[in-house]
Amino acid sequence: MSACRRLSIFARKLHMFDSISIGTSGLLTHAKGLRVVGNNLANVNTPGFKSAQLQFAELFDQGSGPKAPQDSPHSNGLGTGVASLGSKINFRAGLDQSTGNPLDLNINGNGFYAVRRDGEILYTRSGDFRFDEKGILVNSAGDQVMGLDSGSKLTEISLDKFNNSAAKATGTVKFRGNLTMTTTTPPIDAKVNAIPVFDANGVSQPISLSFKNNGGGNFTMTATNAANATLSTQQLKFVGGLLDPAQGPLTVNLAAAGAPAVNVKLDFAGITSTSETTTLAPNANDGYVAGARTDTTIDADGSVQVHYSNGQTVKAARLALANFEADSALEQIGGSAFAKKEGSSVQYGFAGTDAFGKLLSGHREGSNVDLAEEFGNLILMQRGYQASSHVISTANDMIQQLFDMKGR
Structure with missing residues (x-):
């Protein structure tokens, strides 16, 4: 060859x-x-x-x-x-999934949740949240969900200081309804019994109010405690069926054993005095007993609301959302989480503000x-x-x- x-x-x-x-x-x-x-x-x-x-x-x-x-x-x-x-x-965005868990969240729009894993801040769209045994908000991977304080600093969301709701003494009792101006022989006095009032220790000290019709829209109000002891006697005046604008507030001094005395304001603004039957009744009371935490929810703006057995609700913290100029600023690291690439910038804010989406409670984002x-x-x-x-x-x-x- x-x-x-x-x-x-x-x-x-x-x-x-x-x-x-x-x-x-x-x-x-x-x-x-x-x-x-x-x-x-x-x-x-x-x-x-x-x-x-x-x-x-x-x-x-x-x-x-x-x-x-x-x-x-x-x-x-x-x-x-x-x-x-x-x-x-x-x-x-992934498929919206209804879970019924009030702590689960789905971002309707832009944004990522900021979470902390082993000291590093990561970002995720997975919103299946719960409070761990220490009362800290975490996701299913155990990462701590971050909130944003007033100084725009990331911080953990903890219920440590929100286990109980302290009692509050009653400051004002508001009334609604009508106080009849009709006089009869013998006169029939109006009375409102067992009005709940709380002392400085949050203990209920009910009072009763009786109204003697003096005619001409003038009444004498007498306040008594549970033992029927008189606490105060004051005048109440109506003009043309409405409370006299010159009528000053009526105040009852409530003193109970083992608690400081408190002045309770009785607010009758808005009630009427006509010939109709008396329907006077307490409408609102700003005092309450001590309460224990019963439930925790998260609002559409990311506010964590703590609910207590005494009917009170307190805002604990607000979730932080993160946004990036481009998707290329993130790299996948597992656990449905992403890390910010070196040199990339991140913007933090709250749900429903600026370019951030709102949150849907009881839902979570599934796989896309x-x-x-x-x-x-x-x-x-x-x-x-x-x-x-x-x-x-x-x-x-x-x-x-x-x-x-x-x-x-």
Whole structure:
């Protein structure tokens, strides 16, 4: 065999080896793609999970042979296979899921929850929250959910200082209804019994009020305690069926054993005095007994509301939301959480303000995996892998034929 022919056969072998290399790159890259699709499908029920898609890129060889003319429609490069540029995360909102848990939240709009894991601040759309045994708000992964204080500083949300509601002495009792001005013989006095009033220790010290009709819209009010002892006697005046604007407030001094004395204001503004039957009754009381925490909820603006057995509600903290200029500022680290890339900026705020979305209580965001799309991608990865394997087997057959030609 001539040297020229041997050289030609050797060159063809090299091209066949390149084809095997190209086919191998296809196998490896489509295997990565299959892994990405498989991970998406495996997390179809993971709250807050964001699906990803592998990005393919061609490998191109300019070649070392003669160059084609500039105006030629042909290219020198033959290609050297395919590679991956990594996966691209899809940040579209996941499916809204109703849970019935008042602590679960779904962000309707922009924003991520800020959570702390091992001292590092991470970001997530997964809103399945609960209070742990220490009274700290955490998610299902055990990450501490962060709030935002008045100084725009991230802080944990704790119920440690909200276990009980202290008692409050009554300051004002408001009344509603009508006080009849009709006089009879003998006169019938109006009376309101057992009005709940609380002393400085939060102990109920009910009082009763009786109204003697003096005629002409004038009444004498007498306040007595539970032991029927008189606490105060004062005048109440009406003009044209309405409380006289010059009428000053009526105040009852409430003194109980073991508690400081308190002055209770009796507010009759808005009541009437007509010939109708007396319907006078207490309408509001700003005092209350001590209470224990009974429930905790989160409002649409992220405010944590603590409810007590005495009917009181206190705002404990407000959840922080984070927003980024671009999705590329985040990198996936697992547990439905993302870390901020170095050099990226983050903006913190509250739900319902600026560009941040509102929160929906009793709901959470599920995975955004589209099963139809993923099964389509699954077929594409399978076919790409199959085609690459055929390239390798075909190139191998051609190399074998070249070896056989050399042998002959």
